[in-house]
Amino acid sequence: MSTVTDMTETEEAPAVHAAGALPRLAARTRNLRKVYGRTVAVDHVDLDVPVGAVLGMLGPNGSGKTTTIRMLLGLVLPTAGTVELLGHKMPDGASWALPEVGALVEGPGFHPFLSGRENLLRVAAAEPRLASKDIPRAVGQAIERVGLSGAANRRYRGYSLGMKQRLGLASALLLPRRFVVLDEPTNGLDPAGTREVRAVIADLHAAGTTVLVSSHLLAEVEATCTHVAVLHKGAVVAQGGLTELLEAGDAKLMVSTPDVTVAVNALRDNRIPAREVPNGVHVDLAATTAPEVVATLVGAGVAVHEVRRQRTGLEELFTRLTESAEKGNGLSDVDTFEEPS
Numbered sequence: 383m384s385t386v387t388d389m390t391e392t393e394e395a396p397a398v399h400a401a402g403a404l405p406r407l408a409a410r411t412r413n414l415r416k417v418y419g420r421t422v423a424v425d426h427v428d429l430d431v432p433v434g435a436v437l438g439m440l441g442p443n444g445s446g447k448t449t450t451i452r453m454l455l456g457l458v459l460p461t462a463g464t465v466e467l468l469g470h471k472m473p474d475g476a477s478w479a480l481p482e483v484g485a486l487v488e489g490p491g492f493h494p495f496l497s498g499r500e501n502l503l504r505v506a507a508a509e510p511r512l513a514s515k516d517i518p519r520a521v522g523q524a525i526e527r528v529g530l531s532g533a534a535n536r537r538y539r540g541y542s543l544g545m546k547q548r549l550g551l552a553s554a555l556l557l558p559r560r561f562v563v564l565d566e567p568t569n570g571l572d573p574a575g576t577r578e579v580r581a582v583i584a585d586l587h588a589a590g591t592t593v594l595v596s597s598h599l600l601a602e603v604e605a606t607c608t609h610v611a612v613l614h615k616g617a618v619v620a621q622g623g624l625t626e627l628l629e630a631g632d633a634k635l636m637v638s639t640p641d642v643t644v645a646v647n648a649l650r651d652n653r654i655p656a657r658e659v660p661n662g663v664h665v666d667l668a669a670t671t672a673p674e675v676v677a678t679l680v681g682a683g684v685a686v687h688e689v690r691r692q693r694t695g696l697e698e699l700f701t702r703l704t705e706s707a708e709k710g711n712g713l714s715d716v717d718t719f720e721e722p723s
């Protein structure tokens with residue numbers, strides 16, 4: 383379901399950046415913490431969402447994704463820490479930041495006895511940036527975009543979880559936004575629905591919109607995101623560009639060569655861990671680099687036919703990160719963001 387927060391205009395924009403300067407980060411939290419009774423839902427989260435990124439917030443059930451998102455949007459007050467959204471401190475800057483933000487967040491929002499279309503018309507009517515004359519067209523386009531045309535005139539009460547998700551997504555897409563936040567957008571969707579959500583995210587990214595999407599599905603994040611933040615028990619255990627994070631894992635090199643034995647011996651003589659595999663040699667890059675491996679092999683007279691870097695899969699990386707966090711040493715080897723081009 384979707385939560386769309388009504389805006390109350392205030393006199394002064396509490397921007398935290400100099401006039402005219404666009405923030406580099408669409409959202410930024412520092413030391414963010416939320417405690418419910420005895421449950422620490424979110425703990426010292428420093429999250430950076432670069433402008434233009436599609437950032438996947440990845441974590442198992444209960445790791446604090448929804449709570450972090452709700453604090454970002456000013457729907458829940460932090461116990462401690464700060465949130466900046468599009469350069470505005472939250473929740474004080476909500477009336478400035480939120481009109482630029484579309485959100486699909488779990489929670490009450492739609493009227494059960496109204497149809498999907500009527501619900502969207504109500505949401506659209508509360509949009510300060512949508513003129514009355516443009517509302518029917520904006521609602522029609524959003525319904526079409528999320529594939530809900532066939533069910534738009536049915537009562538919300540009878541919607542399946544997938545239809546509810548689609549309607550929530552439609553409300554986040556009613557008008558162009560600088561930042562779109564989607565909490566588990568494929569929850570309850572069939573494979574076709576999942577593909578449509580991926581296409582919507584790709585369209586938003588192509589249009590320059592920053593997207594924050596939470597998921598517990600590794601494949602989904604790997605397929606759609608440019609950046610990732612991994613949450614575990616309320617804490618961020620790693621964040622960064624997806625490619626950089628994967629490459630910072632236990633990198634390995636596959637060398638294709640007919641001279642396998644000579645290659646393995648030459649590498650081991652130079653203290654480079656290597657082992658024979660069909661049609662080649664597998665080299666561990668933990669303590670060396672690809673150019674060094676190639677130079678060693680060529681120096682030993684090995685015929686190198688092909689060299690390929692093997693990327694860590696996100697699943698393998700995620701397992702390693704969460705196991706490492708369990709042992710109390712969350713990885714911090716990649717903790718900076720590349721500015722998306």
Ligand SMILES: Nc1ncnc2c1ncn2[C@@H]1O[C@H](COP(=O)(O)OP(=O)(O)OP(=O)(O)O)[C@@H](O)[C@H]1O
Nearest residue numbers: 418421423441442443444445446447448449450598
């Ligand atoms: N309103 C609340 N009252 C009490 N505890 C809460 C509340 N909201 C969240 N929690 C607890 O905080 C922790 C983090 O929950 P949160 O919903 O943020 O995780 P999540 O990663 O989004 O999980 P999921 O994938 O299941 O939605 C959980 O232990 C949850 O039970």
